[in-house]
Amino acid sequence: MSAPEITDARPVETATQGAAGHARPWLRVLLAWGVAGLALGAYLFAFVVGPVDFALSLRLPTAGAILVAAFTQALATVLFHTVTDNRILTPSIMGFDALFVLLQTVLVTLFGGLVLTDLEGIPMLLAQAAAMVLFALLLYRWLFSGTFANLHVLLLVGVVIGMAFRSASTFLERLLHPTDYDLLSVELFGRITDVDPRHLPLAFVVCLVAGVCAWRRRYTLDVLLLGREAALGIGVEHRREMTVALVLIAVLVSFSTALVGPLTFFGFVIATLAYQLTGTHRHAAVVPMATALGVIALAGGQFLLQHVFYSAGFLTTIIEFVGGLCFLVVLLRRRNL
Template sequence: MPPDRPRSARFVMVVVASLAILSAIAFMTIGAKGPWSFILAHRGMRLAALVTVAYAIALSTVLFQTLTGNRILTPAVMGFDALFLLLQTSLVAALGGAGAGAIDPRLLFSVECLAMVGLSGLLFRLLFRGEGRNLPLVVLSGLLFGALFRSLSSFLQRIMDPNDFLVLQGRTFASFNVVDPALIGVAALLAVAATVIVLPRLAELDVLVLGRDRATGLGVDTARLSAIVFAVVAVLVSASTALVGPTTFFGLLVANLAYLLIPSAKHAEVLPVAIGLAIVTLVGGQMLLERLLGFGTALSIVIDFVGGVTFLLILFRSGRR
């Protein structure tokens, strides 16, 4: 009943937060051998990276789904990951593997973010102008842009030196094992900045869920809000991909689990649960693979498989309605 829903939402948030904390503690302590000063520094850096990536992906996915008004769309489906791949491929093709590796990671990260935001602005003007959001057009345009970016990347990879191609593979394949420490602080600052921008607009985002026309009638500047959210999503996606590489279905998985646990349109409830689930999945999953399975498989492969199955189930469920 309505009086019990807020209490239930708080209970879910507490449980998810507790699981996230336990996952972090287990990641830091299970199988720890040697001086704690080294263990805390080494594992702490990786934990910070995993938490930052989980936070960025969960936040960007929920925001993007609110913007598009659909829960099966993610920034990856819209081609943002393919755009990142094209940027990395173009860089290695132009400068070579050695030249690309010599660039300051923080400078490269900044350039990638600027490029992502600039091109996201172009996508925004193409997809959200005029009479409003045309969902089939959004999906089709996103798939076409993604296919175009991947085709260009594939062409450059075919004419690339084999040694440079190996370097490129290491830069674009999602890996939660090796993280550049120089980028963790920058990505965390971007995540904090995104939070500062989004928090005052949670109420407007709640209204935007009702539809663009209704939100406009209720006094929300939907054009300005959509532009801000789109830019925030682009920055968050670039931050997460720069740290670990593209993760296609991870955001879709944690976002829809959050919607399932919190049947509410309030972002103040959905976002914490989605972020907590993302932390549990990444940190807990990485801990299980490292400590119990001995790196039997890559976490990104497991996540993409489960996320892909979730994506298909959502499509089938939507088609039956």
């Protein structure tokens, strides 16, 4: 009688372990969001001097920028990893930020440094985002759908275009008046504490639409990780889904860059940590985890920078420096791309 009992217990035990393993990533995601909520709450309400409503009026736009930057960078980077089947590359490394720098530099060269303040508003944000979306769609669509399209061609073309844009920007910067150059330099750094509150509603709408679109395709995105042949064999329209993913990446990165400035390695860091902490490839768990880690890094870092170290430096500069080091470590530890 004991043998049947042992035999019957094994499936139950395996099923229980499988259910626990499936639930574990979500528990980690919930824990990460708990920490993210504490970090964001500490930034908003800790060390308030004077009226609370006045302090919140200054801190809420930064909190909104933190949420937008964390979500857009997390989703765009994870989607880009899925499309390229590579966890080293990011949209920023492929020359996306270089285009933003070139656009800003050309504007200042033609119209002077005050154009950056005179043209602030929704039309300027939409124009910058539209230019970067158009560039990304032309570049990525051509590379992924061409006859000789492959990862190495994408990498080489993206790096070359990025270098060309940076070289043109550097040349134009040398022609600027020192005052114009100073005004331009401020715009070329990531800036979560200097965000126009008028831009946030539109940014939240873009994030909501992109998030819903990605969530409805979460299982299809999981299938894309299996490769083109496997996806086609299952019945997924590989080319269409790749195009949709590229459009989402272009829109997310363009709005993130136009709103808070270039963030080259931020998305790479939070996505890489999300893969490690969730222990799964499923987008339904990886993207929320990466977003929570982004909020923790930005909100917690801003809190420490302002209230512990009393520093007025750019938080994103520190994050990019640490992110660059992490990128080099991951790159050197891997034998191939």
